[in-house]
Amino acid sequence: MLSIKNLHVTINDKPILKGLTLDINPGEVHAIMGPNGAGKSTLSHVLSGKAGYTVTEGSVTYNGKDLLELAPEIRAREGVFLAFQYPVEIPGVSNIYLLKAALNAMRKHQGLPEVDAMDFLTIVKSKVKLLQMDEKFLYRAVNEGFSGGEKKRNEILQAAILEPKLCILDETDSGLDIDALRIVSEGVNSLRNAERSFLMITHYQRLLDYIKPDVVHVLADGKIVKSGGPELALELEERGYSWLEGQAA
Amino acid sequence: MSGEAYLTEYPAIAARLPGVDLPWLQGFRKQALQDFGVSGFPGNREEEWRYTNLSALNKTLFAPSASQNVDEDWLNQYSLDDAASVVLVNGQFSASLSRLQDLSAQVSVSSLKQALQDRPAWLESRLGQAVTSAEHNLVAFNNAWFADGVVIEVVAKQQLDRPVQILHVVTQADALAATRNLFVLNEEAEAEIIETYVGSVGSYFTASVNECLLGRNAGLTLYKVQLEAEKAQHFGGTYVKQARDSRFNHHNFALGSGLARSDIHTGLDTAAECSLNGLFVAGKRQHIDNHTRINHLKPHGISREFYKGVLDNKARGVFQGRVIVAEDAQQTDSEMNNRNLLLSADAEVDTKPQLEIYADDVKCSHGVTVGQLEEKSVFYLQSRGLDEEAARNILTFAFANEMVDKVENAELKALLLKELLERFPAISL
Incomplete structure (x- = not known):
């Protein structure tokens, strides 16, 4: 589904990713952990197509397509979803409007007709319930005045409605208290299925107690330096990252 | 001459x-x-x-x-x-x-x-x-x-x-x-x-x-x-x-x-109130100038002013908001705000709030901003599947629509929405 080969990325000529290789199969959940400045967020931004990053070497293949060639909105329509570390506030645009516009953009891309208004409401309301959100959130401006936890929940709500094939969670757990973390995690777990893959970027092992990964990677200095099963996360929790820095994958 | x-x-x-x-x-x-x-x-x-x-x-x-x-x-x-x-x-x-x-x-x-x-x-x-x-x-x-x-x-x-x-x-x-x-x-x-x-x-x-x-x-x-x-x-x-x-x-x-x-x-x-709302939207080489003057002559007056401008291409907008509080007009409560969105490098807005206060017991404030669409907002919408042009139109529409939203007459509101959507073809909200 996603194959990243020897990816090198610079920001203003400064190398950030230095030969990152990663393969994710359908239905797998991968966690990427690593110290600050290792390039975790850069990876999520490059995959979703944010401007300001230069790929100097390597490739990213997504379902057989060269992902890096696609505009950000095409990636989204092809099923790549980024849950932002810092979701953006958009005054004047209601949540429900964005959800509907996004869903219809996706359906149009897939050659499907626009979603019926009643059907749409039914879908949205069931997902809102799943994430234990108040329906009022739908009619508020996107993320405006939301608490940190509400913003993160709102990201997962979008994912639940857009049903992506690849879901990138960029530090979705940071800033959440334990209750919010549990709700967000339950939302994520409810999205797991045999086809949908996840790439979770996180600082904290705590998230992995709630969302069980298939594979854990350690990203340090722009490369994956170690990969393993869920037990690797526990080891990191105990030993920190320093013993891995400077190691090759 | x-x-x-x-x-x-x-x-x-x-x-x-x-x-x-x-x-x-x-x-x-x-x-x-x-x-x-x-x-x-x-x-x-x-x-x-x-x-x-x-x-x-x-x-x-x-x-x-x-x-x-x-x-x-x-x-x-x-x-x-x-x-x-x-x-x-x-x-x-x-x-x-x-x-x-x-x-x-x-x-x-x-x-x-x-x-x-x-x-x-x-x-x-x-x-x-x-x-x-x-x-x-x-x-x-x-x-x-x-x-x-x-x-x-x-x-x-x-x-x-x-x-x-x-x-x-x-x-x-x-x-x-x-x-x-x-x-x-x-x-x-x-x-x-x-x-x-x-x-x-x-x-x-x-x-x-x-x-x-x-x-x-x-x-x-x-x-x-x-x-x-x-x-x-x-x-x-x-x-x-x-x-x-x-x-x-x-x-x-x-x-x-x-x-x-x-x-x-x-x-x-005395104790009169006014609210002045405005939206100016200009493109091409249009020039739109708005001059407002609120003259508080007597005590206890309340004024609220909020103008928004959207300027594209080589358009130019002007906002001058003058509030005068006479010596006699104690306890005046006045707020003025002007926010402008520039959509092109050649667009221009000249904004000039002017407060002239001759009374000593008043509450008066003013604020002015001139900015562009935030790229992080554009990217956020793109990451949800909307193309860049649609993203920019939605954000611009949302900025302008705040003023249309204040219109209570439903028929007039619909007319204004139609005019706005013609200029910024977003999907209607």
Whole structure:
């Protein structure tokens, strides 16, 4: 589904990713952990197509397509979803409007007709319930005045409605208290299925107690330096990252 | 001199203007003509006209037109079904297009021409009460040249049972449409009036002045919807005199014309309130200038002002908001805000809030911003599957829509939404 080969990325000529290789199969959940400045967020931004990053070497293949060639909105329509570390506030645009516009953009891309208004409401309301959100959130401006936890929940709500094939969670757990973390995690777990893959970027092992990964990677200095099963996360929790820095994958 | 050709032409026009048999009006016009003759149209050297160049008025001699031709199907798209309507075609009242039936007897709505015939003495004591030629020379010009207009009076304690729409339409190339409107709300009267300016030809000159006299505890909601044709020159002034406890709500939507200038001035007696909302949207080489003046003359007045501007291409916008708090006007509460969005590197906005406070116990604030669309917001929408153009349109639409959202008249709101969506084709919210 996603194959990243020897990816090198610079920001203003400064190398950030230095030969990152990663393969994710359908239905797998991968966690990427690593110290600050290792390039975790850069990876999520490059995959979703944010401007300001230069790929100097390597490739990213997504379902057989060269992902890096696609505009950000095409990636989204092809099923790549980024849950932002810092979701953006958009005054004047209601949540429900964005959800509907996004869903219809996706359906149009897939050659499907626009979603019926009643059907749409039914879908949205069931997902809102799943994430234990108040329906009022739908009619508020996107993320405006939301608490940190509400913003993160709102990201997962979008994912639940857009049903992506690849879901990138960029530090979705940071800033959440334990209750919010549990709700967000339950939302994520409810999205797991045999086809949908996840790439979770996180600082904290705590998230992995709630969302069980298939594979854990350690990203340090722009490369994956170690990969393993869920037990690797526990080891990191105990030993920190320093013993891995400077190691090759 | 600027405006000379108009002065030369004036004697030929004067005979056709209404009220030739009224000495007081002749005196009024003569004074205005003299004032105008001193310096003609306002020039850039005048502080209040620094950003707006009127030279186009001298390049073409715009002249009154008696034509009443109008494509009714085209005009209908701007007509509000739920409102009574007064239609002015090329500056002249059109009885056949206006719909004034079924307004209650407590309200008088007529053309200015008609009012000059029916009750000249009433007009004599009101015309020029809210503004004089000394304000600036476009007022002087209007005083001398106005050919018709609308007079609305609401009897004390009564309210208009439905809004009145004034549809000001120009259909003749190079026409001068000089209109004078007078809105008189007696004590505790209420009214909603919607001015709509449209044109079906490229180049013409609209010069209109509204005077609003609000009695004690009266309330006027006045909308101005300026959708003039692309090359039109539009000058519209609204001058308000607010008695004690009166309320004036103004919404100024400036979307059309090549060059437009609005002056919205109000003077507040004790505990009067005003709110001035505005949205100006300009593209291509449009120039839209908004001047507001809120004059707190007595204590306990409240004013709220919020203007937003959206400028694209090589367009230029001007916002000047002046708030004057007289020495006597203690306990004044005033807020002013102007936010501008520039969509291109060549667009420009000149914004100038001015607070002149002579009282010592007041609450006054002002804020101004000029910015661009945030790239992180554009990317956020793209990451949800919307293409870049749609993302930019949605964000721009959302910025502008905040002002349309304040419109309570549903039919008018729908008209404004349609106009906004034509400019920023987002999917409707």
